[in-house]
Amino acid sequence: MSPDEEQARREVDKFFDDHQGELLGFLLKMGLSLSDAEDVLNDSFLVILRCWRRIRDSNPRAYLYEVARNRVRTLMGARGRKAEDPMGDPTAAGNANLAVIAIDFAQQVVDRQTMRWALQKLTQREREAVLLRYYGGYSLAEAARIMGVTTGTVKGYAARGLEKLYRALGGGDSATGRKEGTR
Amino acid sequence: MNHIDVDLVRRSLATAGEEADEKETARRKARFEASIAALEADPEERARIDSIAASVGLEPAESSDDADNAQAAHQTAWKRTLHRLRRVRRLPHQPPTANQAHFDLDADLAEIIGDYASPAPRPTRPPRRRPRTSQPRRPARARRMTKPETTRPVGHWEPALAPREAAMLEIPRREYESAVLFARMAIEEHKQLGTARDQWEPTRILNHHLADPFITDGEQELASRLEKEADLVLDRAQDLIEDVKGYLDEIATDARPISTPESGSNYSVAAAVERVGEHDVTIERDEAYGKHHHRRASTLLQRLATWAPWLEAVGFLTFVTYYLNVPLLEPWRDWLGWSFAMVVVVGIILGQTCLARQAAKSHNHAREDHVDGHRHEAGQGFRKRNWYLAETAVTAVTVTGGMIWRGTATLANASIGVTALIIFAATVTGLLLPTLAYLGIALDGSKISRERDSLAANLDDDLDDYLEIISDSRRSLAGVAEIGDTLRNKTFPDICHAAQETVDDVYGFYSTVRLLIGGLAADPPPKTSKSVERGGARDISGYIGTSIPGAGTVNLDPLFDRQRRLDEIEAQRASLLNRIVALPTHPWGKSHRAWPHDDAKISAAQTAVN
Numbered sequence: 001m002s003p004d005e006e007q008a009r010r011e012v013d014k015f016f017d018d019h020q021g022e023l024l025g026f027l028l029k030m031g032l033s034l035s036d037a038e039d040v041l042n043d044s045f046l047v048i049l050r051c052w053r054r055i056r057d058s059n060p061r062a063y064l065y066e067v068a069r070n071r072v073r074t075l076m077g078a079r080g081r082k083a084e085d086p087m088g089d090p091t092a093a094g095n096a097n098l099a100v101i102a103i104d105f106a107q108q109v110v111d112r113q114t115m116r117w118a119l120q121k122l123t124q125r126e127r128e129a130v131l132l133r134y135y136g137g138y139s140l141a142e143a144a145r146i147m148g149v150t151t152g153t154v155k156g157y158a159a160r161g162l163e164k165l166y167r168a169l170g171g172g173d174s175a176t177g178r179k180e181g182t183r
Numbered sequence: 184m185n186h187i188d189v190d191l192v193r194r195s196l197a198t199a200g201e202e203a204d205e206k207e208t209a210r211r212k213a214r215f216e217a218s219i220a221a222l223e224a225d226p227e228e229r230a231r232i233d234s235i236a237a238s239v240g241l242e243p244a245e246s247s248d249d250a251d252n253a254q255a256a257h258q259t260a261w262k263r264t265l266h267r268l269r270r271v272r273r274l275p276h277q278p279p280t281a282n283q284a285h286f287d288l289d290a291d292l293a294e295i296i297g298d299y300a301s302p303a304p305r306p307t308r309p310p311r312r313r314p315r316t317s318q319p320r321r322p323a324r325a326r327r328m329t330k331p332e333t334t335r336p337v338g339h340w341e342p343a344l345a346p347r348e349a350a351m352l353e354i355p356r357r358e359y360e361s362a363v364l365f366a367r368m369a370i371e372e373h374k375q376l377g378t379a380r381d382q383w384e385p386t387r388i389l390n391h392h393l394a395d396p397f398i399t400d401g402e403q404e405l406a407s408r409l410e411k412e413a414d415l416v417l418d419r420a421q422d423l424i425e426d427v428k429g430y431l432d433e434i435a436t437d438a439r440p441i442s443t444p445e446s447g448s449n450y451s452v453a454a455a456v457e458r459v460g461e462h463d464v465t466i467e468r469d470e471a472y473g474k475h476h477h478r479r480a481s482t483l484l485q486r487l488a489t490w491a492p493w494l495e496a497v498g499f500l501t502f503v504t505y506y507l508n509v510p511l512l513e514p515w516r517d518w519l520g521w522s523f524a525m526v527v528v529v530g531i532i533l534g535q536t537c538l539a540r541q542a543a544k545s546h547n548h549a550r551e552d553h554v555d556g557h558r559h560e561a562g563q564g565f566r567k568r569n570w571y572l573a574e575t576a577v578t579a580v581t582v583t584g585g586m587i588w589r590g591t592a593t594l595a596n597a598s599i600g601v602t603a604l605i606i607f608a609a610t611v612t613g614l615l616l617p618t619l620a621y622l623g624i625a626l627d628g629s630k631i632s633r634e635r636d637s638l639a640a641n642l643d644d645d646l647d648d649y650l651e652i653i654s655d656s657r658r659s660l661a662g663v664a665e666i667g668d669t670l671r672n673k674t675f676p677d678i679c680h681a682a683q684e685t686v687d688d689v690y691g692f693y694s695t696v697r698l699l700i701g702g703l704a705a706d707p708p709p710k711t712s713k714s715v716e717r718g719g720a721r722d723i724s725g726y727i728g729t730s731i732p733g734a735g736t737v738n739l740d741p742l743f744d745r746q747r748r749l750d751e752i753e754a755q756r757a758s759l760l761n762r763i764v765a766l767p768t769h770p771w772g773k774s775h776r777a778w779p780h781d782d783a784k785i786s787a788a789q790t791a792v793n
Contacts, residue, residue, distance in 0.1 A: 009219075014377065016212065016215055017212070017379065018377075018378075018379030018380055018381075019379065019380060019381075020208065020211060020212070020215075021208065021379075021381060021704060022380060022381045022702060022704065024211070025704075029196065038211060038214070041211065042211070042214055042215055042218050043232065043235055045215055046215075046218055046219070046222055046232045046235075047232055047235050047236045047239075047241065049219060049222070050222075050229075050232050050233060050236055051236050051241045051242070054241065054242065055241070061380060063239070063241065066239050067235065067236070067239050067241075070235070070238055070239050071235065074238075111195060115195045115196065130192070130196075131196070133343075134192055134193045134196050134343075134701075135196040135197070135702065136701075136702055137343050137380075137700070137701025137702025137703075138701075138702075139341035139342070139343070140345070141341070142341070162192055165192055166192075
């Protein structure tokens with residue numbers, strides 16, 4: 001192994017340590033089971049490793065999400081079904097709310113599962129937009145780059161996704177009905 | 184979507200799940216390393232990964248075997264570029280010489296850049312612009328992903344919320360701008376440290392700086408409320424302490440003498456009590472021997488003796504008004520008659536009163552001398568009494584007779600009843616009242632009994648003052664204790680709570696900073712509920728701060744100053760309370776205002792004498 005490859009390997013190892021947690025959370029929230037999410041995560045980082053020297057100086061995290069997002073789409077398309085329903089009984093979440101600041105561990109689990117269930121009510125693009133914006137912390141421009149759409153489209157997806165989330169979690173109609181970022 | 188929902192969704196999404204399990208993290212890392220090994224060993228796996236990479240527009244990096252091919256392809260691309268540039272610029276084509284082993288890209292690039300910098304030869308015809316549609320067009324996504332970032336630095340970060348989004352979340356503009364600065368500083372620092380993205384929490388030093396204004400506000404709240412609420416109460420408590428000190432010092436110095444008008448002497452409290460005791464013994468002994476001259480006149484008689492001259496004056500003035508027709512209430516009608524009447528009445532009253540009192544005092548002293556066996560002094564006293572009595576009797580009879588005569592003369596045709604009433608009124612006014620005044624003084628005990636009763640009355644007053652001072656002191660000290668309890672149990676906790684609330688405002692700003700950073704794995708720190716508490720019986724402990732790492736705490740020195748001052752006041756209160764408890768009992772244990780007061784005691788004394 002050449003010194004360059006060793007250097008790249010070390011950098012990818014660190015990149016893996018830094019981002020595997022958040023990427024796994026992203027994949028789980030995208031509706032994958034834990035085993036599928038770990039498969040996609042592993043493949044995504046292998047792609048990053050293969051392409052590291054090309055992308056190391058740009059935005060490897062964005063590439064990571066892009067690869068993972070494509071893998072999720074491929075996986076779901078191949079299986080020909082929607083994402084799993086992690087809650088089992090959707091009606092049980094009718095009265096759920098977004099209070100995830102609970103200290104109780106059990107309550108946190110319920111909150112997390114409720115949120116995952118609610119996310120499955122969104123379309124694929126809406127889910128991606130919401131997760132990239134509000135979970136991944138990407139700006140509109142970065143999310144647009146990852147999704148391959150314009151920033152306005154991301155805004156639309158995110159706003160509709162949030163509204164659906166709000167409704168799915170028992171919040172009723174939105175107060176304003178305005179899209180995120182629109183005047 | 185209203186603004187609350189965005190925030191809740193953001194926080195909900197930030198709730199860590201299976202990804203936070205450290206054991207699973209290690210397992211995934213091991214799996215990844217195994218996959219790397221398989222990737223290097225298995226061409227099929229490598230091809231699969233490369234196909235995944237190609238699906239997102241990424242070309243797999245060249246392996247060590249492919250490095251030369253990649254370099255060759257790279258050079259080929261540059262050759263094509265140079266060829267196109269030369270054609271556009273109409274530069275002479277210079278084929279590589281035979282000695283030129285490889286294509287010198289840097290030299291060629293420098294040459295072309297130099298050509299572009301120098302004036303270009305005028306073209307024979309303007310270059311035809313290619314139609315836009317003829318340009319090779321890649322998918323927008325691919326262009327965006329592969330385009331080098333020339334407008335943004337590497338690893339560029341943008342706030343998770345745009346200003347407009349922040350406004351929708353009701354984040355004030357200035358707070359947003361300040362939060363962006365803090366978030367940017369945190370991110371720059373984490374980038375330098377190489378921290379994982381989901382751990383880009385604001386650093387401790389940043390937390391310290393961002394919380395500092397709120398800590399300062401909390402300190403100001405604490406100090407101002409202590410000045411307004413605690414200092415005034417502490418001053419009042421200190422005033423009460425000083426008052427009690429003054430009271431107790433006054434009792435200790437015993438500066439007020441006990442005086443008696445009978446002898447004109449001043450006694451200390453103890454001496455007065457002793458004097459009263461001596462007089463009691465004397466009186467009881469004399470009573471035992473059948474000497475009753477110490478017995479005081481009845482209270483009614485004493486009061487009549489005091490008020491008789493005034494009643495007599497009223498009677499005279501009434502007589503003058505109705506029977507002498509002197510307009511006392513309208514002096515301007517007859518100044519001469521009015522003045523004459525007033526002089527006569529006042530002269531009669533003063534003279535007769537003086538004569539009657541002198542006669543009474545002479546009798547009282549002569550009687551005491553007689554009982555004590557001083558016959559000579561007694562004889563002189565009785566003669567003096569007789570002389571004064573004679574003068575008094577003459578005056579009284581004259582005035583009474585004059586009033587009867589004038590009254591009957593005025594009412595010449597009056598009936599017998601009216602005449603008898605006039606005579607009765609004149610007799611009461613002119614004779615009875617002076618007689619009562621005489622008896623009230625002449626029969627009012629002895630010098631010893633009067634002095635004894637006077638001292639007893641003064642000692643009673645002194646005892647009342649003593650007990651009142653002690654009662655007031657205890658009441659004041661109870662007020663001080665109540666003030667201390669109020670300060671400890673209500674005022675200080677309330678002030679600390681208010682300061683804590685002021686400091687807790689930092690959580691909103693801190694949350695904004697974290698929100699703008701975005702993608703943080705950890706939950707925000709919970710609000711600290713701990714504030715200043717009373718550790719022991721009196722000591723204050725705890726802090727006023729936040730659970731934000733690195734944030735400072737409120738300086739509690741002003742609170743501790745008030746606490747120390749309150750402790751000092753409490754110590755003074757305890758000391759004064761001990762002084763009160765240690766005070767000697769008043770020597771005048773109970774009241775003996777008048778004598779005789781206890782027939783049984785007199786009987787016992789008589790028995791002892793016998």
